[in-house]
Amino acid sequence: MARVHFSVLVLTALFGWNLAARDNKGTEFILTFLENFQRTAEKNPELFIATPHLTGASVTITFPSNDFTTQLQVTYGQVTQVELDREAVELRGSVKSDKAVHITSDVEIVVYGVFAQWASSDAYLALPTDVLGTEYFVSCRTVKRGFRENGVTFDVPSEFGVVGVHDGTTVTIVPSQAVTFDGQNYAAGQAFSVGLGRFETLQVQTPEDLTGSKITATQPVAVLSGNMFATVGSDRGTGDHVVEMIPPVDTWGKEFVTVPLTKHTGGDIFRVIAARDNTQVSVTNENMKTLNAGEFSELDVPSDQYRHVTSNEPILLVQYSKTGSIDQTETDPFMMVIPPVTQFETEYTFATVDLLSDRTEPTHHINLVVSSTKKAGLRLDGQPLPSDTVWHDVPGTDYAATQLDISIGTHTVRHLSPITTVGLFSYGFVHPESYGYPGGLRLARIAALCSTTAPVPADRVDNDCDGRVDEELLNGIDDDGDGLIDEDLANSNCADNRDQYRTCLQQRCRNLVP
Template identity: 70%
Template sequence: MSGASVTITTPSNGVTTTVQVTYGEVKQVEVDRVAVELRGSVKGDKAVHITSDVEIVVYGVFAELASSDAYLALPTDVLGTEYFTPCASIQRASPAEFGVVGVQDGTTVTIVPSQAVTFDGQNYTAGQAFSVGLNRFETLQVQAMQDLTGSKITATQPVAVLSGNQFAVCMPVGQKQKGSGDYVVEMIPPVDTWGKEFVTVPLTKHTGGDLFRVVAARDNTRVDITNENTKSLHAGEFLEIDVPSDEYRHVTSSEPVLLVQYSKTADADKTDTDPFMMVIPPVAQFEAEYTFSTVDLIQNRTNTTHHINLVMSYGFVRPESYGYPGGLRLARIAALCSTTAPVPADRVDNDCDGRVDEELLNGIDDDGDGLIDEDLATSNCADNRDQYRTCLRDRCRNLVP
C-alpha cells in the first residue's frame, strides 16, 4: 500500500497542510492554537477539517505541561443529530464545557443544559432549551461552573460534539475535588450508536479505584452493574460508580447508554498518574482489528508509560495523562431498525438485535437468537470449503508487504 495523502485545514485562518503518511506510520501535525482553541461560552469558527484519499485514524491531542488529554476523532459519516454530554465534577475555578462543530450549512443546534449557563451573553436556566445556527466549520462552546453531564444536544443535521472539563480532578461526587488535575476531553459518539452491554477494566498503576459514569438517553432506563444495586435513570441522568482497582464490572441496560471511565487524580492513591476521561465502547461495537497510536506527554518523556486494556489506550506520567478508546465500530445499533438482507461485513444490524456482523457464514446460529447466518461478519477462508482456493488467492493478493 502506498499510504495516504492527508490534508489538514484550519478554516479560521485559511491555513492548509498536506502530508503523506505511509502504511503503519504515525505522523504528527501541529495546528495553530489560536485557530482551533474554543474559548468562552460563545459561537466561533475553530474547526479543523481533515480529508484523506484512503481511510485513516485521527487523534486530537491537547499537549500542555501537566495538563494533557486526547480523543479519538470520529469521521463525519458516523456523526449524528442527538447527543448527551459527559463532563466531570468542578474543581477550583475551571469550568465544565462542551463544544459543537457544524458539518453542513444551515444547521440548527438545540441545547438543553443540565445546569444554568450563560451563552453569548444570554442566561439560561437548567433545562431551558436554546438554539444556535451553525454553518459548515462553525463552532460553539458552552461552559458552566457546575457539572454539565447530561446536557442534551440535538441538531437538524449531523454535528460533531466534544465534551469534558477545562481542569478536572476526577474524584467521586460528594468528595472534595482536591489534588492534581488535568484538562479532560473526548469526542462523543451520537446516541444512535450507544449500546446496552459493556465491560469495565481497571486502569493499571492506580490502586484507589476508577470512576465510571453511565449516562442515559431515554426515560426509565434500567441499569444493572455487577456488585451494584439496579438503578433506573431518566434521559440526561447519570449514575456514577467508584470501582476498586482490583475489580471488573459487567454493565447492562434496558435502553442504550453511554459509559465513560475517569482516571482519578494522582493524589487519590499517590501514584504516577493523573486524570483523563475515556469513552468505553459497548460490546456490540467491538472490532476484530485495531490500529492506534500513543501520545507523547510533556512532563517527563523518559518516565511516561503507555498501556493497552481490552478496549482502550492510555498513558501516564505524574502529573499528566491521556486516554481514549483504541477503536470501535460506530454502527447505528440504537436507531430505529428494519431487517435487511445479510451482506458480509456491511456494518449494519441486519437482524435488528442490537449487534452488528456477529454471525459467520457457517450454517450455525452463532449468536443464539434462533436465526442462522442472518448478520454476517467477514468470513475467513475456512468458512467456505468450496471456494477455499479462490479465497486464499484473493487474500494473498491483498497482503501488505
C-alpha cells in the same frame, strides 16, 4: 462487459468492500479543540494520524477560518504528528466561533486530537463525518473550585463543544446547569438554539457540572465534552484537562464491561448517562438504578474489580482516571468513553500519545476484553500476547480482561477469527499528565429504529435487528446461536480464520462466475 460486471458484484459482496463501514476509521473528519489552560509556556494542539493501509495515505488538513491548507503523507506503521495553530482551533469562552479543523484522506485513517499542555493534557479519538448523528448527551466532571493560576483564583469550568458539518444546521441545547452563552443567560433545562454552518463551532462553559446536557441538531454534528481542568476522586492533588469526542445516541449500547486502569490502586470512577426515561441500569455488586433522560449515576469501582453493566435502554459509559494523590501513583486524570460490547471491533490500529512533563518516563498501556474461550487468537503487532499475560474473568459474563504495557508508537491488535470481537482501551501516564481513549470502535446504529436488510459482509449494519453487527460467517452455520444462519455477515467467508479466508473466497468466485 456483463461478465466483468457480474464478477465485480460477486467480489464486492464476498470480500465486503464497503467504503461506508461505520467505525472510527474514515476519509473525512471535522473537529475542534475544547479550551485548555492558557499558560505562559503554551503548547499547540496536535493531530496524531495513522492509517491501516499498507500503501499509506495522502492527507489534507485545512483551517476553513483562514484558508490555511497543508498536505502530507501518512506511512503505515507510523504516527504522523501535525502541530496546529492554537488560536485557529481552540474554542474559548461560551460563544459561537469558527474554529473547525477539516481533514480529508484518499484512504481510511485514524485520527486523534491531542492537547498536551504542561500538566494539563488529554487526547480524544476523533469520529469521521459519516458516523456523526443528530442527538447527543454529554459527560463532563465535577468542577474544580478555588483553583489558583497565575495569581488568580477561580472555579474551572466544565464545557462542551459542537462543530457544524453541513450548512443551515440548527443546534438545540438543553443545558443541565444554568449557563451564559453569547451574553445570554439560560436556566438549567431551558432550551436554546444556535444556527451553525459547515465548519462553524460553539462552546458552552459554566462553573457547574454540565453532564447530562442534551444537544440535538437538524443535521449531523460533532460533539466534544469535558472540563478545562479537573481533579477526580479528590479536590486536592494534581488535575488535568479532560475531553472525549462523544458518540451519537443512536450508537449507544446496553451491555458493557469495566476494566480497572493499571498502576492505580485506589479505584476508578465511571459515569452512566441515560438518554431515555425509565432507564434501568444493573451493575455487578451495585443496586439497580433507574435514570431518566439526561440523568447519570456515578460508580467508584475498586482497582481489583471487573464489572458487568447492563440496561434496558441505551446508555453512555465513561471511565475517569483518578488524581494520582488518591493512591500515591504516577498517574493523573483523564476521561475515556467505554464502547458497548456490541460495538467492539475485530481488529485495531491505534497510537500512543507523547506527554510533556517528562518525556523519558511516560508509560503506555492497553486494556483488552475478549471472550474467555477466544484469548489464544489475539495478536498484538502480529504476535501472540506475552506468555505471562494475566487474565481476569468478568463476573456474570463469558468475558475475560487483561492489562498490558506497550511501547510508544503505532500498534495493531486483531483476532484471528473475523467474528470474534475485542474491546481495546489505550491510555498513558507521566506525572502530572495522562491521556486515554478507546482504541477504536464500531459505530453501528444499534440504538436506532431497525428494519431488516440484506446482509453485506462487514457493512457495520445490524442486518437482522438483534443489536449486534457482523456476527456471522457465510458458512451455513448459526455462528451466534440465534436460530438464524448467515444473516449478518462479517468480512469473511468459508473459514473462521482471517488469514485463510481469501483463498477460499477466490475459489468460491471461480465457481460462481461464468
